[in-house]
Amino acid sequence: MTPSKFVFKNLIRRRGRFVFTLLGIMIGMASFVTFMALGGSLKSQIERESAALGANLVVTPKGSCAYEQVSILTGEQLPTNITKDEVAAIRSIDGITAIPYLAERSAINNRPVSVMGILPEETRSFKNWQLAQGDYFPNDTADGAVLGWVLAEQFGLLPGAEVRIRGNQIKVLGVLEETGGKDDLTVFLSLPQAQRIYEQKELVSYVAVRVDRLEEVELYANKIKDKVSLGVVSDKQMRSSVLSIVGTVNITLQLIAAVAILAAAFGIVNTMMTATYERKREIGILQAMGATRSLIFRLFLFESGVYGLLGGIGGVLLGGLVAVFAMPLISQNAATSFVKGSQSSLDPVMFAGAILFSTLVAIVAGLYPAIKASKLSPVEAISYE
Amino acid sequence: MNDSVISVKGLVKEYGQGATLVKALRGVDLDIARGSFTCIVGPSGHGKSTLMHLLGGLDHATSGSVLIDGQDICQLSNKDLARLRAKKIGFVFQFFNLLQSLTAIENVQTALMLAGVSEKQQQARARELLSIVGLVEKAAAKPGQLSGGQQQRVAIARALANDPPVLLMDEPTGNLDSEAEAEVMNVLKRLNRQGKTIILVTHSHEIASSVGNLITVRDGQVEIPERIKKAS
Ligand SMILES: Nc1ncnc2c1ncn2[C@@H]1O[C@H](COP(=O)(O)OP(=O)(O)OP(=O)(O)O)[C@@H](O)[C@H]1O
Ligand SMILES: [Mg+2]
Numbered sequence: 307m308t309p310s311k312f313v314f315k316n317l318i319r320r321r322g323r324f325v326f327t328l329l330g331i332m333i334g335m336a337s338f339v340t341f342m343a344l345g346g347s348l349k350s351q352i353e354r355e356s357a358a359l360g361a362n363l364v365v366t367p368k369g370s371c372a373y374e375q376v377s378i379l380t381g382e383q384l385p386t387n388i389t390k391d392e393v394a395a396i397r398s399i400d401g402i403t404a405i406p407y408l409a410e411r412s413a414i415n416n417r418p419v420s421v422m423g424i425l426p427e428e429t430r431s432f433k434n435w436q437l438a439q440g441d442y443f444p445n446d447t448a449d450g451a452v453l454g455w456v457l458a459e460q461f462g463l464l465p466g467a468e469v470r471i472r473g474n475q476i477k478v479l480g481v482l483e484e485t486g487g488k489d490d491l492t493v494f495l496s497l498p499q500a501q502r503i504y505e506q507k508e509l510v511s512y513v514a515v516r517v518d519r520l521e522e523v524e525l526y527a528n529k530i531k532d533k534v535s536l537g538v539v540s541d542k543q544m545r546s547s548v549l550s551i552v553g554t555v556n557i558t559l560q561l562i563a564a565v566a567i568l569a570a571a572f573g574i575v576n577t578m579m580t581a582t583y584e585r586k587r588e589i590g591i592l593q594a595m596g597a598t599r600s601l602i603f604r605l606f607l608f609e610s611g612v613y614g615l616l617g618g619i620g621g622v623l624l625g626g627l628v629a630v631f632a633m634p635l636i637s638q639n640a641a642t643s644f645v646k647g648s649q650s651s652l653d654p655v656m657f658a659g660a661i662l663f664s665t666l667v668a669i670v671a672g673l674y675p676a677i678k679a680s681k682l683s684p685v686e687a688i689s690y691e
Numbered sequence: 692m693n694d695s696v697i698s699v700k701g702l703v704k705e706y707g708q709g710a711t712l713v714k715a716l717r718g719v720d721l722d723i724a725r726g727s728f729t730c731i732v733g734p735s736g737h738g739k740s741t742l743m744h745l746l747g748g749l750d751h752a753t754s755g756s757v758l759i760d761g762q763d764i765c766q767l768s769n770k771d772l773a774r775l776r777a778k779k780i781g782f783v784f785q786f787f788n789l790l791q792s793l794t795a796i797e798n799v800q801t802a803l804m805l806a807g808v809s810e811k812q813q814q815a816r817a818r819e820l821l822s823i824v825g826l827v828e829k830a831a832a833k834p835g836q837l838s839g840g841q842q843q844r845v846a847i848a849r850a851l852a853n854d855p856p857v858l859l860m861d862e863p864t865g866n867l868d869s870e871a872e873a874e875v876m877n878v879l880k881r882l883n884r885q886g887k888t889i890i891l892v893t894h895s896h897e898i899a900s901s902v903g904n905l906i907t908v909r910d911g912q913v914e915i916p917e918r919i920k921k922a923s
Contacts, residue, residue: 307793307800308810319792588790594749595849596777596805598770684749688784 309601313608316581327570327577328617334567335621335664336628341563342656343629345556352552355379356545358487360433361514362523364544365396365404365530366537372547375539378512379548381420381488383411390508392534399529401518405432406510408500412471412493414461420492421471423500423510426452432516433489440465440480447498450479456490469493472503567664570617571671578610578675582682589679590687599680606676607669614668618661626657696856696888697723697746702755704741704911715741717911718755723890725856728883730899731892733908739892740861742908746890747780747859748772760856777806781850785862788846789834795845796821796830802852820848824878840871847878851887858882860891864898876901 318324356379366374367385377384386408396404408423426443429435438455451469458481463469467478471493484490501508517526527538539547582589589602699721706713715738723729731739744750745757748764749772756763759779767775776782789798799817800810808816821827824844834842843863850858860879864872876898883889891898899905907914 307797307804307813309804312793312801312804315792315797587787591784591788591790592801592805593773594747594776594782594784595802596773596775596853598773600770601805685744688744688749691787 309605309608313605313612316585316605317609317612323577323580327573327613328620330570330573331567331613331617331664331668332620332624334563334570335618335660336624337566338560338563339622339625339657339660340628341556341559342660343625343653345553345560346653346656347629348552348556349549352379352545352548355487356541356548358433358485358489359514359541360516361405362517362520362541363402363515363527363530364539364541365513365515365534366539367511368536370537372551375544376548376551377409378544379488381409381422381492384409384511386504386506386509386511388510388513388536392536393510393513395533396513396515396530399526399533401522402526403428403432403516403518404513405429405515406497406513408497408504408506408509409511410500410504414457414469414493417460419457420488421500421504422492422494423497423504424494426494426496429494432514433485435485435489436483438481438483440478442480443496446496448479448496449476449499450496451476452479452494453481454488454490454492454494455482455484457492471495474503567667571667574610574613574668574671575674577613578606578672579678581609582606582675582679585679586682586687586690589682590684590690593682593684594688602682603676603680606679607672610672610675611665611669614665614671615661617668618664621664622657622660625660694725695722696725696760697721697890698758698761699746700756700758702742702745702757703753704738704745704750705753714911716745716752719908719911719913721906721913723857723888725888726883726886727888727904728880728902729890729904729906730902731890731906731908732894732899735894737908738911739908741911743859743861743890743892746857747782748775749782777802778853779855779857781847781852781855781858783843783846783850783858783860783863785865786839788849789842791834794831794833795826795837795848798834798845799849799852802849806853808853816852817848820851821845823851823882824848838871839867840874843867843871843875844878847875847882851882856888858887858889860889862892862894864893864895872898 359379364378365388366378367387370385374384376382388406393404393406405425405428410421410423412419412421426446426448430442442452443450453463458464463478465478465480468475469478470476476495482489495503497510515526515530517523523540527540530538592602699719702716702719703714704716706715719742731742733739745752748767752765756765758764759775764772764775790801793801796817799820800813803813803816818827818830821830824847826841826844826848829837829841837845846863864875867875872895879889879891891902893899
C-alpha cells in the first residue's frame, strides 16, 4: 500500500459520484480550452487577414462603425454605398493605389461563401496573387469566376465547372494558389458582373488604399477625407479595433467558462465534504493506526487534486476536439468566422497550463474538506457511528 | 516497576466545563505488567473506553500521567502521539474496524505503510499476519464479504502489524456470537502466551473470568480486586 494507491481506492469507491464530479470539471475545462483555442486562433487570423488586405488605409462605407471593420477582415456582407464617383475621386489622388471591392455573400451547396467583385488586373498585382489552375480574367469586365484554393478544393470545382450565384450559372475560369487567408474561401468575380448580379449599380463596399510613402499615411487619409465624405481608417486602427471587439467577445466566453469551472470546483468541494462525513469513522481508525493529521490532510488534498488532474486532461482532450471539429461548423458570424479554413491554435503549452490550472483549482477546492478531515479528533471520529 | 509496560498515575479526564462538566476519570492509578492479559469490566458509561483512549494516546488527559515503556505520553505532541500509535499500540474497537474500500490484506498493509514499511515488504508481512489469525485465504476479501468474527480477526492482524508491545481492545467481541467470540479469544490468548500485553474491555463474565487480571472501572475510578491486592 502506498498513499497514492490508498487515494485511488478511495476515489473510486463511489463510482457514480466520482464520474459525475469528474464530468463537471471536465466540461468546465473543455469549454475553457475551446474558447482559449478559439481566441488564440482568432487573434492570429485577424493579423493574417489584415496583412492579406495589403492596405495601409481602408475607406469604409458611410455610417459604418467598428463592426463593419470586422466584416472587411472576415469577408462578411457590408452596407454597400460607395459610389463610382467617390471611387474615381479617391483614385485620382496621386501617390496612392486604391482598389475598390464589392463584398457579398452567396451559398454553394448550402454552405455560405464570400463573393467579391474586384478589378481583376489591379487586385491581382495589389495582392500578388498566383494562379494555380486554369486562367485568370482575360480583362477587367470579363464574366466568369476565379476561386480561392480551399473553396475549389472543398467543393471539388475545377476550371470549366460552373457555380450558381444568385441564380446565375457562372463558369469557373481558374483557381488561385493558397494564400492562407479568407481569399482561399472566396469566389471572385469581375466588379461589373458582381454589381449586375447583386443589383448594386456602380456601387462598392470598401476601397483598400496603399500609399507610396508610408510616413505620409496621415496626410493621405486627410486628403481622402477632403475629397469624399467617407470613413477612412488605417490598417493599424482597424486591427486594434477589430482585436478589441473580438477580444471582448472572447473574454465574455472565457468568463462563462470560468463560471463553469467555478461551479465544478464547488462540485469537488461537495464531493470531498461528503467523503469526509462518510469516512469520519475511518479517519479515526486511520489515526488510531498512527496516521498523523498532516497525512490525513494530504490524502484528502491529493484525492481532490486527482479530480482536477483527470478532469483537466479530459477537458483538454474534449475541448481540443471541439475546437478542431465543431468550431468551424458553427462559425457563421463575424466574430468566429475567422476560424473557417484555418487550423485552431492547439498549443501544447496552453494545454499543459490548462491541466495545471485545473489541478490547482481542484486542490484549492479540496483545502476546506481536507482541513475539516484533518482537524477531527481521533476519539470523536472513532465514536462516530 | 521495571516490568510494567504501562504505568498510570493520578489520571483525570474531564469533558466539557461548567454545568456540563463530566468527570469521566477521577484519578486512576494503574500498572500493567509486561506480558499480562488484563480484563477491564465495569458498568456502562463509567469510563472504560475513556481509559483505553488515554492509554493508547488517542486523547489528551486533563491531568495525571501515562507512561508507556517509561515514556510519559501526556507530554507528547499530536505528531509524536501518532508515531506512538503506529509503533507501540495496536487498537481493536467494537465494530467497523476495517477500512471499507480496502481488502483484508490491504487493511493490514495500510498499517504497515503508516509505520513506514516499504511496499515490497508489506505483502509478505501482511500474509504472515493474516495467517496468525487464520485468514490467509480471505486476503482478497472486502470487509463486507467477511463475517463479524473474521472482520475482528483481520483487525487483530492489523493491530499486530508493527509488532506493538501492547494491544488495546475495546469490546472486540461485543458484536459477536459466542462461537465467533471464542475464535477471537483463542487468537488473543495465543498471542498473550507468545508475549503480547493485552488489555481488553468486556461486558462478558465468561471472558472476564477466563483471564489473568481483572480490573473494574466504576465512577471513573479503578477498583483493584482482592486477588490482585493479595498477590502484591
Ligand atoms: N466526547 C465526550 N464528551 C462528553 N462526555 C463524554 C465524551 N466521551 C465520553 N463521555 C462521558 O464520559 C463517561 C465515560 O464514558 P465511556 O465511554 O468511557 O464509558 P464506558 O465505560 O466505555 O461505557 P460503555 O461500557 O457503554 O462503553 C460517560 O459518562 C460519557 O457520557
Ligand atoms: Mg465503552
